[in-house]
Amino acid sequence: MMGVDFDTLNANQRDAVSWNDGPLLVLAGPGSGKTLVLTSRVVQILDESDDTSVLALTFTTKAAAEMRARVDRLLGRRAKRAHLCTFHSFAADLLRQHGSHLDLQPDFSLITQIEDRIAMVDEAATCLQNDGEAVPADRRNLLTLIDRLFADSYDGGAPAPSLADTPPWVPRLFARYCQTLVTANRLDFGSLLHFARRLLAKRPGVARVVRLGWTHLCVDEFQDTNRAQYDLLRLIAPGRRARLFVVGDEDQIIYQWNGANPERLAQLRRDYDMHVVQLPECYRCPASIIALANRLIVHNASRFPDKAPLRASRAGEHGDANGVRCETFASPDEEAAFIPRDISSRGLNGSESVVLGRTAKLLARAAAALADAGIEAFVTQRKTDFESPAMGVLTEALRLANARHDRDILRRLCLAWERLADESLELDAVAASAALAGGDYLRAWADAASVTASHRTEMVVERIRADLVDSIAFPAVVDWFLKQGWRSWAGDADDELLAEELKTWRELHSDLLREHGSGRLTLNVYLQQMDLVSKAPRPGPDAVRCMTVHGSKGLGFKHVYLIGMAQEVFPSFQALRKGPQSRELEEERRNCFVAITRVERTLTLTRAEQYYGYRKAPSQFLDEMGLVEHLPC
Numbered sequence: 151m152m153g154v155d156f157d158t159l160n161a162n163q164r165d166a167v168s169w170n171d172g173p174l175l176v177l178a179g180p181g182s183g184k185t186l187v188l189t190s191r192v193v194q195i196l197d198e199s200d201d202t203s204v205l206a207l208t209f210t211t212k213a214a215a216e217m218r219a220r221v222d223r224l225l226g227r228r229a230k231r232a233h234l235c236t237f238h239s240f241a242a243d244l245l246r247q248h249g250s251h252l253d254l255q256p257d258f259s260l261i262t263q264i265e266d267r268i269a270m271v272d273e274a275a276t277c278l279q280n281d282g283e284a285v286p287a288d289r290r291n292l293l294t295l296i297d298r299l300f301a302d303s304y305d306g307g308a309p310a311p312s313l314a315d316t317p318p319w320v321p322r323l324f325a326r327y328c329q330t331l332v333t334a335n336r337l338d339f340g341s342l343l344h345f346a347r348r349l350l351a352k353r354p355g356v357a358r359v360v361r362l363g364w365t366h367l368c369v370d371e372f373q374d375t376n377r378a379q380y381d382l383l384r385l386i387a388p389g390r391r392a393r394l395f396v397v398g399d400e401d402q403i404i405y406q407w408n409g410a411n412p413e414r415l416a417q418l419r420r421d422y423d424m425h426v427v428q429l430p431e432c433y434r435c436p437a438s439i440i441a442l443a444n445r446l447i448v449h450n451a452s453r454f455p456d457k458a459p460l461r462a463s464r465a466g467e468h469g470d471a472n473g474v475r476c477e478t479f480a481s482p483d484e485e486a487a488f489i490p491r492d493i494s495s496r497g498l499n500g501s502e503s504v505v506l507g508r509t510a511k512l513l514a515r516a517a518a519a520l521a522d523a524g525i526e527a528f529v530t531q532r533k534t535d536f537e538s539p540a541m542g543v544l545t546e547a548l549r550l551a552n553a554r555h556d557r558d559i560l561r562r563l564c565l566a567w568e569r570l571a572d573e574s575l576e577l578d579a580v581a582a583s584a585a586l587a588g589g590d591y592l593r594a595w596a597d598a599a600s601v602t603a604s605h606r607t608e609m610v611v612e613r614i615r616a617d618l619v620d621s622i623a624f625p626a627v628v629d630w631f632l633k634q635g636w637r638s639w640a641g642d643a644d645d646e647l648l649a650e651e652l653k654t655w656r657e658l659h660s661d662l663l664r665e666h667g668s669g670r671l672t673l674n675v676y677l678q679q680m681d682l683v684s685k686a687p688r689p690g691p692d693a694v695r696c697m698t699v700h701g702s703k704g705l706g707f708k709h710v711y712l713i714g715m716a717q718e719v720f721p722s723f724q725a726l727r728k729g730p731q732s733r734e735l736e737e738e739r740r741n742c743f744v745a746i747t748r749v750e751r752t753l754t755l756t757r758a759e760q761y762y763g764y765r766k767a768p769s770q771f772l773d774e775m776g777l778v779e780h781l782p783c
Contacts, residue, residue: 180747181434205364241346257674260681300340301409372398376409490523528689542566716766
């Protein structure tokens with residue numbers, strides 16, 4: 151056993167890791183070693199006694215995987231008494247085990263496609279309209295409303311938290327939508343938290359089991375919590391003396407659009423009467439960047455009055471002497487063209503460079519300029535499903551093997567099959583023939599597909615029949631497919647999309663087997679966990695990443711290009727319209743704070759004199775950082 155090496159921690163980090171006197175809030179600035187502190191705290195808890203156990207909640211699967219690897223490395227073995235996962239993964243686990251109290255079956259599926267969710271909203275809304283309710287016709291807007299209600303921890307009554315006025319159809323639509331999900335045994339991301347919270351609130355026995363199972367609770371990036379996540383946290387750890395260890399930073403709250411709220415950190419401190427340890431020392435950024443960040447963020451009036459300013463550690467004094475630059479261009483095209491030219495002239499490594507922007511449109515222009523210059527650009531995106539035909543057939547076959555009577559999955563499998571085999575299957579005909587196979591849609595599909603299958607695609611059908619229809623040997627068929635079986639399915643071995651998605655699935659498959667163990671991993675758990683993560687590929691080894699500020703949080707790069715530094719672009723027109731002291735403008739400032747604190751060595755801020763056909767002044771953030779006065783912007 152290795153345990154925690156306290157000699158590697160600074161004084162404040164040691165205070166946090168060794169804390170053992172009730173709830174603790176760690177205010178961890180950017181680059182302050184918060185992941186090291188959090189994982190060290192988990193290890194310290196497990197070292198204290200064989201009777202301790204830790205539930206650690208994060209916001210991304212990447213963060214959870216990184217924490218698991220660090221904890222295992224520090225312990226020198228797998229941490230079986232620690233469960234490090236996302237809020238949504240925890241909710242899925244809870245509902246698998248105890249969801250029957252809410253009429254949910256353990257093999258519920260997750261709805262990841264927006265079209266499928268709109269169809270569920272339409273079903274609920276149509277029922278209400280048939281009963282004479284005046285429900286608006288735009289189903290997409292209704293889905294947006296339901297997502298907001300989920301994030302706000304809505305309980306189904308009136309008024310709704312996020313609405314100035316709650317029409318009488320809102321609670322009825324919300325209740326009908328939730329019932330539609332339960333009846334179909336399908337959940338979406340917002341309803342995972344909703345039903346987990348309802349379960350713990352309505353079933354004290356289940357809540358007691360959860361609290362007995364986890365003696366300590368740790369939370370990463372608390373500032374990103376919405377109301378639903380906070381209420382779930384309060385149900386897991388209800389007492390003011392709860393063994394609760396929370397890491398967060400009010401200066402990095404950038405998800406207000408998703409329900410995060412600066413007031414929530416203050417509420418946490420009040421609800422738990424929390425002791426606070428601050429980690430102001432930054433190990434990532436050079437002193438010049440720290441100075442910019444401090445000058446910028448003090449303009450936010452809603453910060454804690456006792457918040458310590460960032461300070462550069464000795465290890466952080468590695469920036470270039472002229473590490474902060476401002477560049478101005480006549481047009482956005484010239485701004486974008488500057489980036490590959492500058493990267494080439496400076497001889498920068500692509501993987502050590504990032505282009506950050508407030509809008510996807512600016513990032514797309516920068517990525518195109520990089521590609522035109524022969525530099526690989528990677529645009530970060532979320533991808534809910536695999537798109538290549540071979541991957542589509544296998545994933546939908548797995549889903550149908552888990553839910554044999556789900557007509558929506560059968561429809562998607564038929565569509566994926568048509569793309570792979572160039573043979574269409576009539577959905578209604580397959581569904582009708584399933585009546586002769588005990589209502590088993592997958593068996594009926596295999597029977598229908600085998601009739602018209604070619605020599606190549608016949609192998610696909612027979613493999614699905616052997617491993618998913620006649621038995622459930624899903625780890626075997628996935629292993630076989632990922633290693634070599636795809637060659638007999640795909641036809642074109644040079645398909646770039648397939649190669650990219652195979653690489654992504656192999657990485658996700660390996661992570662799941664490592665987390666759960668192949669012997670304990672059931673098909674429904676595998677599918678639920680796969681649906682919780684993005685299928686987007688990872689960047690190539692030499693790619694320049696182009697990403698929004700939101701997507702960059704938690705990362706660091708030697709060289710950062712922050713583009714679009716103009717009024718009404720960054721900060722946005724919408725934020726400026728709200729006024730100089732608005733919460734929207736403060737969030738834009740926090741976005742800028744997060745962007746510049748990604749820097750390990752150099753920061754290049756760029757702007758064009760006009761965007762979208764209108765002249766734009768330099769961003770006020772440049773002035774607040776002191777750059778307009780000292781640098782030729």
